[in-house]
Amino acid sequence: MDHFLYRSGTLHAEDVALADIAQVVQTPFYCYSTATLTRHYKLFTEALSPLPHMVCFAIKSLSNLAVLKTLGELGAGMDVVSGGEYMRAKAAGVPGDRIVFSGVGKTRDEMRMALTGGIRQFNVESEPEMRALSEVATSLGLVAPITIRVNPDVDARTHEKIATGKSENKFGIPIARASEVYAEAASLPGLEVIGIDVHIGSQLTELEPFEQAYTKVADLTRQLRAEGHDIRRLDLGGGLGIPYARGNEAPPLPTEYGDLIKRTVGDLGCEIEIEPGRLISGNSGVLVSRVIYVKEGEGRDFLILDAAMNDLVRPSMYGAHHDIVAVEEPEPGVDTHTFDVVGPVCETGDTFAKARPLPQLKAGDLVAFRSAGAYGAVMASEYNTRPLVPEVLVHGDHYAVIRARPTFEEILARDTIPEWL
Numbered sequence: 001m002d003h004f005l006y007r008s009g010t011l012h013a014e015d016v017a018l019a020d021i022a023q024v025v026q027t028p029f030y031c032y033s034t035a036t037l038t039r040h041y042k043l044f045t046e047a048l049s050p051l052p053h054m055v056c057f058a059i060k061s062l063s064n065l066a067v068l069k070t071l072g073e074l075g076a077g078m079d080v081v082s083g084g085e086y087m088r089a090k091a092a093g094v095p096g097d098r099i100v101f102s103g104v105g106k107t108r109d110e111m112r113m114a115l116t117g118g119i120r121q122f123n124v125e126s127e128p129e130m131r132a133l134s135e136v137a138t139s140l141g142l143v144a145p146i147t148i149r150v151n152p153d154v155d156a157r158t159h160e161k162i163a164t165g166k167s168e169n170k171f172g173i174p175i176a177r178a179s180e181v182y183a184e185a186a187s188l189p190g191l192e193v194i195g196i197d198v199h200i201g202s203q204l205t206e207l208e209p210f211e212q213a214y215t216k217v218a219d220l221t222r223q224l225r226a227e228g229h230d231i232r233r234l235d236l237g238g239g240l241g242i243p244y245a246r247g248n249e250a251p252p253l254p255t256e257y258g259d260l261i262k263r264t265v266g267d268l269g270c271e272i273e274i275e276p277g278r279l280i281s282g283n284s285g286v287l288v289s290r291v292i293y294v295k296e297g298e299g300r301d302f303l304i305l306d307a308a309m310n311d312l313v314r315p316s317m318y319g320a321h322h323d324i325v326a327v328e329e330p331e332p333g334v335d336t337h338t339f340d341v342v343g344p345v346c347e348t349g350d351t352f353a354k355a356r357p358l359p360q361l362k363a364g365d366l367v368a369f370r371s372a373g374a375y376g377a378v379m380a381s382e383y384n385t386r387p388l389v390p391e392v393l394v395h396g397d398h399y400a401v402i403r404a405r406p407t408f409e410e411i412l413a414r415d416t417i418p419e420w421l
């Protein structure tokens with residue numbers, strides 16, 4: 001459920017008409033709904049109650065400071081994967097003891113930043129990282145709380161680029177070696193082993209892979225405790241999928257996911273952490289774009305939009321589907337027309353959809369890509385020197401631009417011409 005609905009014949013974000021925002025902000029732009037972000041965050045906290053838990057929003061899915069502040073004020077923790085994301089979490093007012101640091105390639109500078117700024121835990125992904133963290137923490141006279149990310153060798157049955165829990169993936173340590181790695185961690189100065197971490201992939205549309213992974217984590221918890229480790233926190237990662245094609249897909253609900261967590265690890269007395277990104281941010285955002293031209297081609301018509309692959313890369317990168325809707329509500333029963341929906345970038349890969357049935361749109365009309373809140377704006381680039389798309393946050397009947405579109409002058413000013421030219 002989200003808060004993007006037609007009212008009086010035009011698509012709204014909560015109580016604001018998207019067409020009104022388009023008038024002021026110009027297209028394309030991302031638009032997020034506060035009510036939807038809030039609702040999705042609360043679904044998770046409710047699904048995990050009464051277990052002691054923290055829902056750490058995966059910042060990489062949508063990292064605008066205003067969004068982070070919205071969630072942070074509800075009590076959310078944050079899952080960061082870089083020093084830059086750590087800075088974002090802090091800048092949004094989230095205290096260090098609610099920030100979890102994930103990622104396979106944390107640098108010593110990033111470790112130092114998080115240790116001195118405050119951190120809830122590092123999710124360590126390899127032995128070299130563990131040794132480096134021990135050295136950095138010791139040199140600062142600090143202790144780094146850690147979990148170790150285990151790779152449970154489970155097939156997440158999702159897109160290959162976002163499956164992370166198979167043994168051939170770069171993530172975590174093989175679960176079979178956990179005993180050995182935990183023993184070394186316990187022996188190193190500057191580290192405090194507090195738990196186990198697992199994250200098997202993104203956009204999972206079935207519970208089964210989670211069930212397999214969490215059952216292995218439960219077994220490992222008992223084993224490591226028997227070996228003398230004080231395992232008191234389980235970070236179960238993110239990854240719950242969302243319906244991108246409405247009407248055809250029904251991924252598991254957060255309540256079902258919460259029940260699964262209770263069933264598999266609920267009796268261990270551990271504090272539970274989860275790191276959802278997409279399920280909180282995905283359906284909380286749309287990308288609004290304007291039709292530039294309708295071009296009649298050989299056997300197919302193209303809808304050429306002012307948004308392109310640099311603004312929303314998921315279709316060209318993952319072959320992802322996004323529902324595309326007309327901002328002006330089509331009359332019920334009106335004929336549809338089949339379009340290839342494309343952007344202006346000079347690549348054939350700049351195609352959002354092929355042979356998509358849509359209302360008979362014309363130049364100047366507005367369309368919205370649904371479910372564009374996650375991995376949308378954060379993955380945008382300025383390819384073709386197209387300015388980064390602005391972001392807008394709606395709250396009830398008002399809205400604010402939370403990242404402005406850069407001017408061409410600002411973009412050009414980032415380059416420098418060396419003195420010999």
Ligand SMILES: *Cc1c(COP(=O)(O)O)cnc(C)c1O
Binds near residue numbers: 060103
């Ligand atoms: C990407 C990622 C997440 C979030 O995944 P979603 O599919 O957006 O829920 C959580 N944890 C880690 C370690 C990740 O890399």
